[in-house]
Amino acid sequence: MSDKTKSLLSQLPELKDQRNKETIYQNIQKKMNEPTQSRTKKKKKRTPWIIPTFAAALVILLAALITPGLFNQNDGPTNLAITEQSNENNQSADSATPKDDSQPEDATEAPSDSSNDLAANTTIVKEEDPPLPKAKTEFDYYIPALQQTDGESVVLSYPDPENLLLVPLTFEIDSSKTMSENIQDILSTFDASQYGLDSSPLVNATIEVITENETKTLVASFTEPGNSLSSNESILINDSVQRLATSLNADEINWQTNGEEGYSLGNFGPPDTSVNSKPSPYYLYETSTENRFLVEGPALQGEEGAQLDVALSQMKEGSPESAWYKSAFPSDVSIYSFEGDGTEATIAFTKDSKFQSEEEAMQTIEAIMLAASQYNYKTILFENTGFDQIGNYSLNEKLSVPQSPNAVQLK
Secondary structure, rough: OOOOHHHHHHHHOOOOOOHHHHHHHHHHHHHHHHOHHHHOOOOOOOOOOHHHHHHHHHHHHHHHHHHHHHHHHHHHHHHHHHHHHHHHHOOOOOOOOOOOOOOOOOOOOOOOOOOHHHHOOOOOOOOOOOOOOOOOOOOOOOOHHHHHHHHOOOEEEEEEEOOOOOOEEEEEEEOOOHHHHHHHHHHHHOOHHOOOOOOOOOEEEEEEEEEEOOOEEEEEEEEOOOOOOHHHHHHHHHHHHHHHHHOOOOOOEEEEEEEEEOOOOHHHEEEOOOOOOOOOOOEEEOOOOOOEEEHHHHHHHOOHHHHHHHHHHHHOOOOOOOOOOOOOOOOOOOOOEEEEEEEEEEEEEEOOOOOOOHHHHHHHHHHHHHHHOOOOOOOOEEEEEOOOOOOOOOOOOOOOOOEOOEOOOOO
């Protein structure tokens, strides 16, 4: 030991044990006699799963806090991507999430709420514009019929220059006026000569339509008595009023002279107040202006008027005693079969039938349908026409019968 160490140790304070030797010996002996287990502290075993479990719980807690935000942020773009993929057939499958052009580029997207989710999942359907009305079919010569979808109309008749027959013309009415006003406007302004026809027999009559107690009455009042009328004039006046009443679905006719009850049709005497419902065959009539119209022939009487096939047969043959009634069928077109079921009918032309033009086919099928409508048929299917489409008629399906023949415009 060095002198320096010794010097340092000598400077330490003196330590003295105040206990006597016996006390020290007893304490040592007591410690030696104690069991080893009591002298040694038992170490507590550390449970190995506490720390991992705590860590896992912490991870789950953090995931629960973070995940809803992620889900809410992803709902909108994901659904938008699906919607856009359904609308854009050429969009790439690995394209990035669609960007909302309406948001600034540096904007932070907030978590979507229920209203945003509803907007993201809602498909906006663009309301389609209503279909445009079909253009009216026009031909060089034939005047087509008015269709059921063309609105309310009225039929007024005009004779040929020789007063041999009446040509029914259909006019669409002005809904801002009453029916009586419409009729008077047509009678006073329509120029029938443009079609090669004469003035209406009702041009000097006053026409009214009155509905009382669910009964519609056509009132025809003439300025002069009809006692001096010829037979031909009487027939033209009577048929004009009858066809007008039919087009208006009137229940009865009130014939008047200067506003007073009663009228006479020459030698025929007082006219019938009931509305004639007897069917007539339809023929073709061509005027001096080369316009072609469908006209009604003489009404069918008794058993011959009971079946549509009888009327069709006469329409094919024409009228031998009345040369002005032309057949509505071309010479090389014939009906092979007719089948009727309730309000529906099927008419097939022979396989060798051939229409030379759409115009020719149109006048034939409309003549058939107008005749069939008198027998309460509503739809007709035509077979072997040689056409798929004529005007607005699709000949591959059932056709609704026209409303009335020869639709013209009031000019």
